[in-house]
Amino acid sequence: MTDFPFDIVGFDLDGTLLDSLGDLGVALNHALSLEGRAAIPRDAVRDLVGGGARKMLAKGLEVTGGPVSDERLNELHHALIEFYSDHIAVETRLYPGGEAMLQGLAARDVKIAVVTNKLEGLAVKIFAEMGLSHHFFTVIGGDTLGPGRAKPKPDLIELMLERAGGGRAAFVGDTTYDTGAAAAAGIPCVAVSFGFNDRPPQDLGAAAVIDHFDDLIPTLARIGAEAETA
Known part of the structure; x- marks a missing residue:
């Protein structure tokens, strides 16, 4: 043709x-848990996706208690990526x-x-x-x-x-x-x-x-x- x-x-x-909402949500909540933040429900994660993992994480921190320092954001972003890479195609x-x-x-x-x-x-x-x-x-x-x-x-x-x-x-x-x-x-x-x-x-x-x-x-x-x- x-x-x-x-x-x-x-x-x-x-x-x-x-x-990819399920796997992204699990990885995001893993990173948030390292900061002592509450998990974000799956449907709410949908509104945070779009600009890459770092932006998703920053938005997740914002809605669960507020932003963190750039240094801490980098640490949490690294943890999110590491976890996500290991569980990238589960759901x-x-x-x-x-x-x-x-x-x-x-x-x-x-x-x-x-x-x-x-x-x-x-x-x-x-x-x-x-x-x-x-x-x-x-x-x-x-x-x-x-x-x-x-x-x-x-x-x-x-x-x-x-x-x-x-x-x-x-x-x-x-x-x-x-x-x-x-x-x-x-x-x-x-x-x-x-x-x-x-x-x-x-x-x-x-x-x-x-x-x-x-x-x-x-x-x-x-x-x-x-x-x-x-």
């Missing part, structure tokens, strides 16, 4: 491709329809990438443990280009385009970090309503919103067709 309008489709990881799963969607994109000769604010090493490890690595031509993390270049800046998506050798691209995400980065990079973004949305899905600024991965390929086809006739 060669008439698909996009050569490259990039995905956010947490809350977009993977429902984490692809969202429904994810496997068929990835296979459908591959059948259309689409290059599939992951661009996440999660540390690159953790992202690579989670896909390896889940047996999903073969789907992606590149996995780019929030630290791949160094400090200060994560989403919503366009840098990581621009790196995805560079590694793909150019082409027509779209992105798929669940937060304003994703839609903002895609807009800054000049490519359309599809938002998923089932993720860790930091705003109501319709208010994320995406070109379209989907409720299930069964809808992604036809939605991308429609967006591409509309762009060609605009």
Whole structure:
């Protein structure tokens, strides 16, 4: 199949491709317990995810008693990452329809990438443990280009385009970090309503919103067709 309008489709990881809420929540609460803080319920963890583990931890500390010193935050962040790395795919799963969607994109000769604010090493490890690595031509993390270049800046998506050798691209995400980065990079973004949305899905600024991965390929086809006739 060669008439698909996009050569490259990039995905956010947490809350977009993977429902990682359970494992992230356990790791966060492990770190909070080291500071004597109360555990945060699973559903409440959803509102803290989006900018990487350090930002999630800082938000968790804020809502359980207030911030700590930068030095202590670094210590707790290290403990969180160490624990999470050891328990990275206990509960984490692809969202429904994810496997068929990835296979459908591959059948259309689409290059599939992951661009996440999660540390690159953790992202690579989670896909390896889940047996999903073969789907992606590149996995780019929030630290791949160094400090200060994560989403919503366009840098990581621009790196995805560079590694793909150019082409027509779209992105798929669940937060304003994703839609903002895609807009800054000049490519359309599809938002998923089932993720860790930091705003109501319709208010994320995406070109379209989907409720299930069964809808992604036809939605991308429609967006591409509309762009060609605009």
